[in-house]
Each structure stands twice: as C-alpha cells, then as structure tokens.
Amino acid sequence: MDVPIPKKKWSFVTRWWWLGALVLAGTGVVGIYWPRPGQRLHVATSRLTISPVTRGNFQEFTAIDGVVQPLRTVYLDAAEAGTVQQVLVEEGTTLTAGQPLLRLANPDLQLEMVNRETAVYDLMNNLRNTRNQLLQNRILRQNQLADIDFQLAEARRVFDTNQVLYDQKVIARQDYLQSQNAYRYQLRRRQLTQQTLRQDSVAMQQQLGTMQESVQRMTSNLALMRRKMDDLLLRAPVGGRLSSLAAEVGEAKTRGQRLGQIDALAGVKLHAAVDEFYIARIGTGQVGEVVVDGQAYALRVTKIFAQVAKGLQIDLAFTGTPPPGLRRGQTLPIRLALSAKAPAVLLPKGGFYQQTVGNWAFKLGADGTRAQRVAIRLGRQNPDYYEVLAGLRPGDQVVTSSYEGYADQQELVLDNHQP
Structure with a gap:
C-alpha cells in the first residue's frame, strides 16, 4: 500500500539564502536605474536659469554711474567785504545777465x-x-x-x-x-x-x-x-538758473567768499568715476551710451581729470540732443565702450562662472530634459555677456545660474514637477 510522503519545508538557512539573493538582485537593478554620486542629479527647473547662446556684436564696456551737471557753471564770489543788506532773489530762480542778486553794505x-x-x-x-x-x-x-x-x-x-x-x-x-x-x-x-x-x-x-x-x-x-561800490550790489554775470545762494540778511561776508553759483541753461554733461583698473584704456573722445526711458543716447568723453581720486574722474557730453527733463544731481547708468563692436558668439552672464571659471557648463540636450556637462572656452566679457571661443554654438541652451551644490555632477535631470 502506498505511504503518503510529507511535503518538505524550506529550512532556515535556505530561506535566508534566497532572501540574500533577492536583495542582491534588487541592489543591481537600483544600481542600473538610479544615478551614482557624481554622475546624475535631479534638479527642479524652477531653480535654474537657462539662457540661449546667440550670435551678435560683442563690445567690451564698463558700467558706470554718471551724475548730471550743467555744461557750464559760474561761481559767485564776494568782490568786496560787507554785510548782507538785502537778498533780491531765491534759489532756483532763472536769471538774466546783469540781474541784481543781493546787496552788501560796507560803511x-x-x-x-x-x-x-x-x-x-x-x-x-x-x-x-x-x-x-x-x-x-x-x-x-x-x-x-x-x-x-x-x-x-x-x-x-x-x-x-x-x-x-x-x-x-x-x-x-x-x-x-x-x-x-x-x-x-x-x-x-x-x-x-x-x-x-x-x-x-x-x-x-x-x-x-x-x-x-x-x-x-x-x-x-x-x-x-x-x-568797488557797485560790487556791493551782486549781479548775475550770465543768464541761467541760480542753483545755490548762501546769504542771509545781516550775515557778514569777506572778500572772495563763495556766495553761490549759476548753472548755464545751454546744456548738460555727465560726470562719472571709472575704476582705476581701466585708466590705461580711457581717452578723450571715447564713446558711451546711456538709456533714458527706453531710448539710447550717445555720449563722448570730453575731459579726463589729471588727479585720480576715488577712481578716474571724467566728463561726458551728449553727441546729440540730450534727454528732456534732466535735473542737476540726477544719476544715470552709463555704458562706456572699451572696444569696437565685432561679431561673436555670446553667452549671457550668470553665477555659473564662480564655480567653473568659464572652463565648462551644463548644456541642455535636444529634448530639454537633461543638461550635460561640456567643456567650453570663454574670452572677453562685459557686464552682459561672455564671448564664447569654443564648446558652444548659437542656439544652444545653457544653465547659467549658480552651480553651487551640484558642481561635481556630470548630468542634470530637469524635473518640471519637482518643487
């Protein structure tokens, strides 16, 4: 007669052996589909700045701030000592040549x-x-x-x-x-x-x-x-706007003391300070540009001051009609050209340069979902662009924001849904 044979159960060792095999297999799969450190990193697209590589005219320039000043300023000094007896005008008044300003008394x-x-x-x-x-x-x-x-x-x-x-x-x-x-x-x-x-x-x-x-x-x-008696009545030597008048009734003035100044209404200029690094590249006649209300106005360096104090001091004049409504003391951003315009491949400036020093960058692939690390070579630069000498072509998309935190990665996976 037949005898039933009982089914054998896995032993304790066998069960742990198969569990180890499964763990090893899972680890292999994860190793294949999960990036290793230093190779690939998922990054939210919202955290990156992606800029296109273009072709255009490159020009070296430095950005400086220009202060609006009158083209001609006439200072008013006391020709004779005396006590202010009468003030006939107020600051800001538009004057005509010969107009009385104030009267001094000298017994x-x-x-x-x-x-x-x-x-x-x-x-x-x-x-x-x-x-x-x-x-x-x-x-x-x-x-x-x-x-x-x-x-x-x-x-x-x-x-x-x-x-x-x-x-x-x-x-x-x-x-x-x-x-x-x-x-x-x-x-x-x-x-x-x-x-x-x-x-x-x-x-x-x-x-x-x-x-x-x-x-x-x-x-x-x-x-x-x-x-000399007539000099006790201070008159405007030229027409213009009385920008300052330091005189109060009863105040004593000495001979040669500054009383005020008149700004001629014939035009304005811009006074600016250039970093000493560019001293050798600044000359009279150098061109610049200022943008006011979306319109560009050409400038030309008319004067370079010999004394260097807080940078190289220069005066710039408008080559054409100046912008309307400019006021004394107003500050305008100036782009002072350091070279002529020349065709070049351009990459917008960004924080990536701090980690790469212009030697490499993350370039997006054709599908725009991945950015590969590629070697590049940059040349000259201005406050807006780098000149690309090798490694990039017009139309490429490059991550130009800071690479801090993933500068050692070889590839970035752009995730549009990751916060």
Missing part, C-alpha cells in the same frame, strides 16, 4: 569813497586856481611886452631922427649916442622879455600837465572806488 568803503571824492574835487579846484594864476601871469608878461614894444618903437624913432640930424651936424654927438644907447637898451629888454615869456609858457604847460595827470589818476582811482 568803511563808503567813507573811503567820500574821502577820495573830496580829494579829487580839491585837486581839481587847485588845478583851476593854478591855471587862472598862470594865465594872469601870462597876461601881465604880455602887457609888459606891449609896453616894451612901444618904448622900443619910440627909442627907434628918436634914434633914427638923431642919426639924420647928427649926420647934418645939427645935434651934438652926445645926444646922438644917448639916443642910440636908449634904442639898444629897449631892444635888449624886449629880447629878454620875450625869452621870459617863452619860459613861463613852457613852465606853465609842464605844471598844468603834471596837475592834469594827477587829476586823471585820482579820477581813475575814484572810478575804481565807484566800481
């Missing part, structure tokens, strides 16, 4: 003006009196000459008559000689009087000329004093 200057006027008037009176006296002396000399001429004529008449009578033996020789001596005396007297009159005329002219020069000098000094 010492006014007293000196009065004394000089008195001195000039006294000198002019003395000149007038001296001229009158010299004229009177001249008239007296001329009267004397007229009298001498009369006496000379009478002596000549007597001498001529006596000479005829003496030749006719009518008069004595004594009478003839006496008339002859009288005539010669009057003739000599007339010569001396004429000589004296000429010398008096020369002396009078010299004296009058000297006094006239003194009057002219004192008159010039008086005119200078009047101009």
Whole structure:
C-alpha cells in the first residue's frame, strides 16, 4: 500500500539564502536605474536659469554711474567785504545777465569813497586856481611886452631922427649916442622879455600837465572806488538758473567768499568715476551710451581729470540732443565702450562662472530634459555677456545660474514637477 510522503519545508538557512539573493538582485537593478554620486542629479527647473547662446556684436564696456551737471557753471564770489543788506532773489530762480542778486553794505568803503571824492574835487579846484594864476601871469608878461614894444618903437624913432640930424651936424654927438644907447637898451629888454615869456609858457604847460595827470589818476582811482561800490550790489554775470545762494540778511561776508553759483541753461554733461583698473584704456573722445526711458543716447568723453581720486574722474557730453527733463544731481547708468563692436558668439552672464571659471557648463540636450556637462572656452566679457571661443554654438541652451551644490555632477535631470 502506498505511504503518503510529507511535503518538505524550506529550512532556515535556505530561506535566508534566497532572501540574500533577492536583495542582491534588487541592489543591481537600483544600481542600473538610479544615478551614482557624481554622475546624475535631479534638479527642479524652477531653480535654474537657462539662457540661449546667440550670435551678435560683442563690445567690451564698463558700467558706470554718471551724475548730471550743467555744461557750464559760474561761481559767485564776494568782490568786496560787507554785510548782507538785502537778498533780491531765491534759489532756483532763472536769471538774466546783469540781474541784481543781493546787496552788501560796507560803511568803511563808503567813507573811503567820500574821502577820495573830496580829494579829487580839491585837486581839481587847485588845478583851476593854478591855471587862472598862470594865465594872469601870462597876461601881465604880455602887457609888459606891449609896453616894451612901444618904448622900443619910440627909442627907434628918436634914434633914427638923431642919426639924420647928427649926420647934418645939427645935434651934438652926445645926444646922438644917448639916443642910440636908449634904442639898444629897449631892444635888449624886449629880447629878454620875450625869452621870459617863452619860459613861463613852457613852465606853465609842464605844471598844468603834471596837475592834469594827477587829476586823471585820482579820477581813475575814484572810478575804481565807484566800481568797488557797485560790487556791493551782486549781479548775475550770465543768464541761467541760480542753483545755490548762501546769504542771509545781516550775515557778514569777506572778500572772495563763495556766495553761490549759476548753472548755464545751454546744456548738460555727465560726470562719472571709472575704476582705476581701466585708466590705461580711457581717452578723450571715447564713446558711451546711456538709456533714458527706453531710448539710447550717445555720449563722448570730453575731459579726463589729471588727479585720480576715488577712481578716474571724467566728463561726458551728449553727441546729440540730450534727454528732456534732466535735473542737476540726477544719476544715470552709463555704458562706456572699451572696444569696437565685432561679431561673436555670446553667452549671457550668470553665477555659473564662480564655480567653473568659464572652463565648462551644463548644456541642455535636444529634448530639454537633461543638461550635460561640456567643456567650453570663454574670452572677453562685459557686464552682459561672455564671448564664447569654443564648446558652444548659437542656439544652444545653457544653465547659467549658480552651480553651487551640484558642481561635481556630470548630468542634470530637469524635473518640471519637482518643487
């Protein structure tokens, strides 16, 4: 008869053997389908910045800030010391040339003006009196000459008559000689009087000329004093906007003290500071660009300041019509060109450069779900782009955000659903 054989159960060792085999098999499968460290990493797309590689014109430039300043500024200084007596305008007023701004008072200057006027008037009176006296002396000399001429004529008449009578033996020789001596005396007297009159005329002219020069000098000094008095009324030397006026009624001002400034309305310029690293690459005539309200305006470097303080100081002027509505002190971003534009392959700048130093980058595949690590070579750069020399072509998509945390990976798997 048949005997039933009981079914054998797995032994304890057998069960653990098969369990180990299953664990090993599962580990192999996971090793195949799960990335190993340093090879592949799943990353949320929202955490990355993906930029396209393009072809365009590359230009080196540096970004600086320019401060709007008037094209011409005229400073107002006190020509004379004094106390502010009256302020006639306010800051911000648009002025015309010659418009009064403020009035100063200087009693010492006014007293000196009065004394000089008195001195000039006294000198002019003395000149007038001296001229009158010299004229009177001249008239007296001329009267004397007229009298001498009369006496000379009478002596000549007597001498001529006596000479005829003496030749006719009518008069004595004594009478003839006496008339002859009288005539010669009057003739000599007339010569001396004429000589004296000429010398008096020369002396009078010299004296009058000297006094006239003194009057002219004192008159010039008086005119200078009047101009100094006029300087107590400060006027606008040019038309423009009064950007500042530091004066209060009753305030004392010294000669040469800065009182304010006028900004000419003819135009504006931009004043900027460039990093000292670019000193050798900055020159007069260099071009730049500023964007205001979405419109680009061309600039040109017009002045480079010799003294380097907090960077290289430069002035830039608009090559065309400046933007409307610019105000003094307004800051505008400037792109100062350091090279000419040239065709190049461009990669937008990003944080990836900190980890790669431009030697490699993650480039997206055709399907856009994976990014492979590829070697690249970058050249020049500006604040917006890198110049690509090798490793990338126009149309490629590159992860340009920071690679911190996965810089040692070979591939990134982009997950659009991962937070």
